[in-house]
Amino acid sequence: MAAQTLFDDNFSFNKVLNNIIIVEKIFKCLNARQLNTCARVCKVWNYQAKREKERRVHMRWNYFSADHFEAGDFDAQQWWTSVKSFILDGPIEPGFILLFCSDALCCHLSEIKQKRRKKNKADLHGLLAPVLPTQCSFQIVTTDGIIGTDDKLKTEELEEFELALSLIMFGKNMMEHPTFDLEFVPFSFSYDECQELNNFWCEGSNVAPPFMHNMLHKEVKMLNLYCPISGIDQEVGYSFLRMLQCPLIAGGYVNSKLLRDEAGNVSSSEPNSMVAGFAVCGRSVQVASVLIKSGVDSEAEVEKLVKSLKDHNLPLDHSFGLMYACVGRGVHVYECRNIESSVFRKHFPVTPLLGFFGNGEIGCTYPSAHLPLPSNGINIRGSGQCDPLESCPSTDSLAQQGQRMLRSSSHRVVGAQELKYPPKLLHAYTTVLCLISLSSISSMPTAAAANASTT
Template sequence: MDVENELSQGGMEMAAFIMTESHEFITNLLSYLPAKCLCSCARVCKSWHKISQRLIKNRHEMSWSCVNGLEDNTCMLPSGDSQAHPMATFEVDLNECLKTMSSIPKHALLFTEFLSWKESAKFNGSQSNASSRGLRELTDIVRSKLPEGCTLLSLHTPGTFGTKRDLKLLEESESEGGISCLLLPEMENVRILQFSSTTNHSKELKKKYPQELMTEICGGCAADEVKCILLFGGMSHHNCQWTAETLQKAFYQELGKVPVIAGALVRKVKTTEPLSVGGLVFSGANVQAASVLLNEFVSTKADIKRQLAPLKNLNLEKGRRTIGFMFACIGRGLNHYCEENVESQVFRECFPDTPLFGLFGNGEIGRENLTLMEDTKSYKLPEVVHGYTTVVVLISIK
């Protein structure tokens, strides 16, 4: 019996040594865990904390949650109501996404056709005049699920573009209860900055010189490091248009070239309060971005493929992580093509491994920009705000 006890005690001591001192074994063991589990493991002991933090720091994978209300309406309301509800489905999917995500998200971009978590499942997207309280409720609930320090920009839109996490399904939702949330972690040599402006703040910005506006929105980033600005206007479409045009002018005056500036005019933009203008800035040596514009004369799949060809020829997907954004006029989609999911399907054919996000809005911001911030000798500043068009953006991260 004593021998067995000694062997048992010796085995436990060896196991304790391996689990606390064998860094190679611990690293290999913890490397299989998602980020949320690693955060719990970091509280076990100093050794696990150090290894967990190192593993998290070296992970840079983005993730996302996407639900099409009418098709994915399969879960129950958090309240226990027996009626299925698309927002409840999104809550379940977002929880699963955060649970299994290998990285810790630092920025979240939410596209939603819903204002309130408890709206009727029969909501058909027509409640454009709903109070800001509804959006605040949804934003606060989503924020409560995100890790501390993660920024959230919420866009209430008439329609959405979204991609399932397995990349097998990419579709458009036009007043069907669509909602998607893109989660972006910290990435090496990549800086993502959220900016926002209330109506009063926008009035103050208009008193500044273009370079001052550029410096404030870009958060002090060197101008030549800025590769893409996603810009959205909510309460005041005029402020958003002015911001887009002034930014384009400021970059051209400063550098003789312009980063991708793209986005849309939507129903509401919100961080912690309703905004006049909000968005995200992507900068850094490991970022590249380009965009194309599908005008009102693009009306067939062949036309779309032809317009996307120059974007594809840049080979931004090759060996890099890519994100696609599509900002379309509410008049396009089914009404324009007499067929569902046309533009998103052609995008998938051209970029099969790139997730696509975006929205249908009340005006589109963007233009063809395929320079990748290279110098251009001959350059003319084109219009940057349009109607009845679709702006397609591709962001590539090394």
């Protein structure tokens, strides 16, 4: 009788555990780590955990500020606990993290390390690496000031001497989801490799250097470049334009940079890494940008430029903005804070915006008439002609309100004669404002629809 009762109890318990409605309700309350644990229990739970992940948001963002605390009042442990909780206890499992940190915060973490005299690192890399999945890549950039958006879509420009950090996380489920064609590719180039890039442009070569071959096989839509304060030659950016079929290039001069790729390889600041950054790749990615130049000093002028960015009509359901501003702008130009970011928020109410105040800016207005889609492919092996086994690049690309969306094509570079007058990429006292749409493939316009929108 006791055995029968135990059997009946176990049967009832298993029946409850495998009740789809009950499991769904429970799983909605779990964070990503808890879902992964439950997925190992049985096939039913594994399937329901997968479904629950697919229903969730694909991106998360926030910023963390010390709110003008004096250095002695800043509780680093409490601050890091809130950052770690945001990453670990959230609804998504991170696949790529972009993080901007103020130099004041970075220096303060270093002071804590020296005072405690502990072997474990107190810098951001030492704090971040242990809490992330091993295959999660990340990019950490340290500058004088940062721009961040909180989880309620309030955006702040946190300029010099602020203890602040902003980040955006892209879910692993988004990067693996069949309706998205999306990849974030961190990269790092040494001084010698930058010299090769410089020579590629200056010599008009059609043969890409070996270290670029991996990226040549990806559909690169945007390249984010983070360079030392000493700067880079403009020709490096022009080489990227030719090699990668004219993607959007943006970024700036920063105090330090550090990245970890999917394989776990870490690249830090000079001398090992002259230029670091990440590429946004994939068929579903659409991008645009505007320059807020040094002469712009009124909210009305900013409004006009940001409206031109909105006029590209990029899908905003899965979008984010990047703002690369000069440390001499912000309150120094407008005599009050948050002018440029507040105008962006007005026109893009559901799009998070983050970035930094640096010591030099990289970018251009994009799309641009100065960046033609190549009409004749040039094989990277240097033949000067299209590979007969492959079709030449198509000239019909996605269009938004009459603007042709530039696409990359693997195995080819743009000929030197086709990019004689590229746009200026290096600036001072400027803001580069970028919009990146990660719309799903199913929501993208077809070629016929794109052509119809231009007629």
